[in-house]
Structure formats: structure tokens, C-alpha cells
Amino acid sequence: MSTRYLSKLQLDAELNKCLNCKASPCMHACPVKCSPKEFIEAAKAKDYASAIQTIVHNNPLGHTCGLICPEHFCVKACMRAKIDNPINIPLVQATLVKMFREKNHLSDIFEANGKKIAIVGAGPAGLAAAWQLLQLGYEIKIFEQSSAVGGALNLIPDERLPHAAIEDDWDDIRQMGQADIVYDCKIDNPLELLDEYDGVIMAVGEQNMIQLGIKGEEYITPYTEYLRYPHRFMNKQKVVIVGGGNVAADCATTAHNLGAKEVTMLVRRQLNHLRIDKKELLNLLDKGINIMPNTRLTAVKKADDVLRFKTCSTYIEEGQCLDIKGSDVERGEVDLIIKAIGSVADKPVQNEKIIYAGDCKIGGSTVVEAIASGIDAAKIIHSRLI
Ligand SMILES: Cc1cc2nc3c(=O)[nH]c(=O)nc-3n(C[C@H](O)[C@H](O)[C@H](O)COP(=O)(O)OP(=O)(O)OC[C@H]3O[C@@H](n4cnc5c(N)ncnc54)[C@H](O)[C@@H]3O)c2cc1C
Ligand code: SF4
Structure with missing residues (x-):
């Protein structure tokens, strides 16, 4: 099986970490109330059919969620963290579904109501x-x-x-x-x-992509275009990404994987406000991606296919992100600037x-x-x- 999932040995090691907490904090932390404690206990007893039933009867996208659910739900609630490390519940879930899901676990047919x-x-x-x-x-x-x-x-x-x-x-x-x-x-x-x-x-x-409202915004590539057609951007060596969430991280790793020599994420807020899991942050750092916190893109200029841009520094006051006056800096030349902030x-x-x-x-x-x-x-x- 792909290294994306746990091996059987790793799966058993994760299952054996479960403390079978009475209060089921992992279940309460899950937005769809999928009960990790239940599917882990069933899998520990080698009753994989029951484990799969628990997952798929609570979550229609149990496989998908297992691969990308962020840590701030069930993993953050896992009591095992108080002893050593929390159980990697999402990956346990994805691995169980990948290894043991069979069609007959799921094909309940429900009576039509005519509507x-x-x-x-x-x-x-x-x-x-x-x-x-x-x-x-x-x-x-x-x-x-x-x-x-x-x-x-x-x-x-x-x-x-x-x-x-x-x-x-x-x-x-x-x-x-x-x-x-x-x-x-x-x-x-x-x-x-x-x-x-x-x-x-x-x-x-x-x-609808949120507008930054800055000069030269028309030269910025939206993340939707970049992530949908990454191969159109193969020859871009210096890439800047505006944003600090999963979308920005995906743009950064994509640029790195396409061979960019220098990839930089501009993040308006502080490093501890990044909206990505720690493992994703480590992955970015491992790949040599630069992260510039407290930095806001303020303008972009284009000449002969080369982009130049300006930034200013920011600070947080009462939860608001504000510019530091007089902190504008003119930055060097880059090949591509990607906007990976929210949409509406x-x-x-x-x-x-x-x-x-x-x-x-x-x-x-x-x-x-x-x-x-x-x-x-x-x-x-x-x-x-x-
Ligand atoms: C790059 C990226 C990385 C992400 N990483 C994570 C992650 O690691 N973990 C995580 O939990 N979440 C992640 N997310 C967020 C997650 O994907 C979204 O929260 C989720 O997809 C939202 O689901 P949705 O069904 O509300 O909307 P969407 O997934 O946006 O689906 C809306 C669908 O409606 C269709 N549509 C829109 N208008 C019309 C219309 N008028 N007629 C017909 N069809 C229409 C669209 O084509 C689309 O298929 C990520 C998102 C992105 C973009
Ligand atoms: S991995 Fe996702 S769906 Fe599964 S228990 Fe955790 S938060 Fe819920």
C-alpha cells in the first residue's frame, strides 16, 4: 500500500495507544461525531467490519477526511497527548477504510419516499x-x-x-x-x-476570490488557476505566494515540486497564526520554503515578464492586523505571484x-x-x- 497510509505494523501501534477514555473526547471534537474510540476499539479486536461501519455510518467521506482532516478536531482532543503523542486518528481512519472497506459494508438501500x-x-x-x-x-x-x-x-x-x-x-x-x-x-x-x-x-x-485591493493585482495568479493547471507554470523559478493556510501551503509545495528554486510565502499574521498543522509546517520547512510572517503585499509591477513587488511589515493589536507605517520595502524580481487567500x-x-x-x-x-x-x-x- 502507498506510503500515504499506515503499514499494518504502524496501524497496530497507533491502535494500541488508545486509552479507551470513558468521555470519548475525540468523538465530541469531531464535527460529524464519528467515534474514533469506537472504531479503534473494534479494530483492536480485529472486528474490522464494525470499525468500518462506525466510520461510514457517521461520515460519508470517511476515506477523504482520514487523509486531510486537520489536527484541531479529534487529534487535539486525544488524551494520549498527555502521556506522549496523540493517536494519528485521521490516518488510522483512512488506513482502515483503505484496507478493510468492502462494498457489502455500505450498500444499504433505503426505501424511496417518492420525493x-x-x-x-x-x-x-x-x-x-x-x-x-x-x-x-x-x-x-x-x-x-x-x-x-x-x-x-x-x-x-x-x-x-x-x-x-x-x-x-x-x-x-x-x-x-x-x-x-x-x-x-x-x-x-x-x-x-x-x-x-x-x-x-x-x-x-x-x-469569488477576495480582492487584495492593491496596485498591480491583475498580475497576480489566483490559486484556483495555479492548482488546477500547475503544468502551465513549469518554468517559474522564483515564486511568491500570498497566504498562510492550507491553500497557500499546497501552492508552495506544488511550486517546489515543479522545480522552482525559490518559493516564499508572505503571511500577514504571525507564524503561530498560520492555519496549517504542525506537520504541514515542518513539511514546508523541509522543502526549504521561506515563510515571511508579519508581511503584507502592497503593490506589484510587471516589466518584460518579470514581476517586482513591495511589502510592508504588520503587527497585531487587539486581534487586528495593522501595517507598520514607513515599513515599505521594494523586493527583487520574481517570476510568479500567487494569491492564495480566501474566497467569498x-x-x-x-x-x-x-x-x-x-x-x-x-x-x-x-x-x-x-x-x-x-x-x-x-x-x-x-x-x-x-
Ligand atoms: C487547495 C485547498 C486545500 C485544502 N486543504 C484542506 C485540508 O487540508 N483539510 C480540510 O479539511 N480542508 C481543506 N480545504 C478546504 C475544503 O476543500 C473545503 O472546505 C470544502 O471543499 C468545502 O466544501 P463545499 O462542498 O462547501 O464546497 P466546494 O468544495 O467548493 O464545492 C462546491 C462545488 O459546487 C460547484 N458549483 C459552484 N457553483 C455552481 C453552480 N452555479 N452550478 C453548479 N455547480 C456549482 C463547484 O464547481 C464545486 O464543485 C482545502 C481547500 C483548498 C482549495
Ligand atoms: S479524522 Fe475527521 S472525520 Fe475522523 S474523527 Fe477525526 S475529525 Fe472526525
């Missing part, structure tokens, strides 16, 4: 809503503007999240009932879907049969929070249709 729901967006929130609604007997049609399932997950480099993991999770969901995806189909007006469907779930993510969603359409879910509702989040939101949205629409 149809349209879901707009095939990202984690849309897929989770589909999973919940199929269990309630709805017929589901997902409309996806791109040609792949997974939404923003498709921008995550393969070395962190292989697309096959998302496909496997989706395969299990659609076997639960009447579910279909229409690809390359953008929905402009969700109200029109109500002519044919009993309800609509809008799980469209955040589609369009204004929602108000209608009681249209429910919003995932990043477009809760703001830029994590895969497991988007899933929890998709499940909630499904329950809300069900409560309005019965």
Missing part, C-alpha cells in the same frame, strides 16, 4: 447532503458545473489527497439509492429547479425550499465541517417537506 431533491455542487457538502437524503428515501440529482466530483478537494495536490479516495467515497454514496450527477451543468437560478424538484440544496462553495460566496436566494450548505453558508472551512453542514441542510429540508 426528489436537486443538489447544486458536488463538493463535500453536496455529497454529504446526498448521503443523508438517500437514507431518508429521496431521489437525488446533483448538478455540477465542472466535470469532476469533489469540489475544492480537486485542487489539493495528489500527494496529499489522491482523487481516487474521493471517487471511492462517492461510489459508496450513490449505491445507497437513486442518485445521479449531471456534470458540466451550471445552475444560474436555483428557483427554476423548484418546478421539477421538491427542494434544493445549494452547496456551491465560495466561488454569492448572496443566497431566499426561499424556504432552498437550503444552503458547506463553505457558501459557513465560510471557508474544512472538509469535515462542510460535510456536517451538508448533513444538517439535508435534515432541515426533510423537516420542511414531511
Whole structure:
């Protein structure tokens, strides 16, 4: 099996670290209340079928989450950290699913209730809503503007999240009932879907990139373009990335892997405010990626395919990030500047049969929070249709 997962020996070592805490802090910390204690105990007893049931009955994207869930949920809650190191719960989860998931663990078919729901967006929130609604007997049609399932997950480099993991999770969901995806189909007006469907779930993510509002912004490449078509940027030797979260880290490692000689992340806030796990930070440092905290990009200029840029230093006061006056610095020449900061969603359409879910509702989040939101949205629409 790929080194992305634990070996059988490593898996057993992680399982044996579990203290079987009565209070199950790991479960309470998980946004979808998947119970690591339960699946770990079952796996320890070699009852892998029960372990898998616990995962897949709580989380429709158990494989995907296991590979990319951040540490601040179940891992942070793990009591084992008080003795030595927390259990690597996400990777235990991914490894169990990868090693032991079989189709017969999952293919429960639920009785049809005769109602149809349209879901707009095939990202984690849309897929989770589909999973919940199929269990309630709805017929589901997902409309996806791109040609792949997974939404923003498709921008995550393969070395962190292989697309096959998302496909496997989706395969299990659609076997639960009447579910279909229409690809390359953008929905402009969700109200029109109500002519044919009993309800609509809008799980469209955040589609509009935040503007920095600086001079020369037009010369900056959005992360969506960079991560979707990395090979278009093969010959870029000096790369600057604006941002300090997972998206920025993925851009930095991609640039490094494409052979860039110098990769620098400009982070407005302090180093301890980086929105990435410690292991991801170590990975960046291992790759020789420069991280410049307390630094804001203030202007970009372009001449003969070369970019020049200016920055200023920042400080934090009462939680606000402010510029230090007179700290502007003109920086050297670079080949590419990538914007890897947040995005925002369009204004929602108000209608009681249209429910919003995932990043477009809760703001830029994590895969497991988007899933929890998709499940909630499904329950809300069900409560309005019965
Ligand atoms: C590079 C990157 C790295 C990340 N790393 C992590 C990580 O390590 N851990 C983690 O937990 N999270 C990570 N995330 C965040 C995670 O991917 C998102 O929180 C999650 O995908 C949000 O799910 P969603 O379903 O709400 O929206 P999305 O995943 O954005 O899905 C929305 C879907 O709706 C479709 N759509 C939009 N408008 C329309 C329309 N009008 N008609 C039809 N279809 C439409 C889009 O094409 C898309 O497929 C990362 C995100 C990115 C971009
Ligand atoms: S879904 Fe994510 S947060 Fe929840 S238990 Fe699994 S790895 Fe932890």
C-alpha cells in the first residue's frame, strides 16, 4: 500500500495507544461525531467490519477526511497527548477504510419516499447532503458545473489527497439509492429547479476570490488557476505566494515540486497564526520554503515578464492586523505571484425550499465541517417537506 497510509505494523501501534477514555473526547471534537474510540476499539479486536461501519455510518467521506482532516478536531482532543503523542486518528481512519472497506459494508438501500431533491455542487457538502437524503428515501440529482466530483478537494495536490479516495467515497454514496450527477451543468437560478424538484440544496462553495485591493493585482495568479493547471507554470523559478493556510501551503509545495528554486510565502499574521498543522509546517520547512510572517503585499509591477513587488511589515493589536507605517520595502524580481487567500460566496436566494450548505453558508472551512453542514441542510429540508 502507498506510503500515504499506515503499514499494518504502524496501524497496530497507533491502535494500541488508545486509552479507551470513558468521555470519548475525540468523538465530541469531531464535527460529524464519528467515534474514533469506537472504531479503534473494534479494530483492536480485529472486528474490522464494525470499525468500518462506525466510520461510514457517521461520515460519508470517511476515506477523504482520514487523509486531510486537520489536527484541531479529534487529534487535539486525544488524551494520549498527555502521556506522549496523540493517536494519528485521521490516518488510522483512512488506513482502515483503505484496507478493510468492502462494498457489502455500505450498500444499504433505503426505501424511496417518492420525493426528489436537486443538489447544486458536488463538493463535500453536496455529497454529504446526498448521503443523508438517500437514507431518508429521496431521489437525488446533483448538478455540477465542472466535470469532476469533489469540489475544492480537486485542487489539493495528489500527494496529499489522491482523487481516487474521493471517487471511492462517492461510489459508496450513490449505491445507497437513486442518485445521479449531471456534470458540466451550471445552475444560474436555483428557483427554476423548484418546478421539477421538491427542494434544493445549494452547496456551491465560495466561488469569488477576495480582492487584495492593491496596485498591480491583475498580475497576480489566483490559486484556483495555479492548482488546477500547475503544468502551465513549469518554468517559474522564483515564486511568491500570498497566504498562510492550507491553500497557500499546497501552492508552495506544488511550486517546489515543479522545480522552482525559490518559493516564499508572505503571511500577514504571525507564524503561530498560520492555519496549517504542525506537520504541514515542518513539511514546508523541509522543502526549504521561506515563510515571511508579519508581511503584507502592497503593490506589484510587471516589466518584460518579470514581476517586482513591495511589502510592508504588520503587527497585531487587539486581534487586528495593522501595517507598520514607513515599513515599505521594494523586493527583487520574481517570476510568479500567487494569491492564495480566501474566497467569498454569492448572496443566497431566499426561499424556504432552498437550503444552503458547506463553505457558501459557513465560510471557508474544512472538509469535515462542510460535510456536517451538508448533513444538517439535508435534515432541515426533510423537516420542511414531511
Ligand atoms: C487547495 C485547498 C486545500 C485544502 N486543504 C484542506 C485540508 O487540508 N483539510 C480540510 O479539511 N480542508 C481543506 N480545504 C478546504 C475544503 O476543500 C473545503 O472546505 C470544502 O471543499 C468545502 O466544501 P463545499 O462542498 O462547501 O464546497 P466546494 O468544495 O467548493 O464545492 C462546491 C462545488 O459546487 C460547484 N458549483 C459552484 N457553483 C455552481 C453552480 N452555479 N452550478 C453548479 N455547480 C456549482 C463547484 O464547481 C464545486 O464543485 C482545502 C481547500 C483548498 C482549495
Ligand atoms: S472525520 Fe475527521 S475529525 Fe472526525 S474523527 Fe475522523 S479524522 Fe477525526
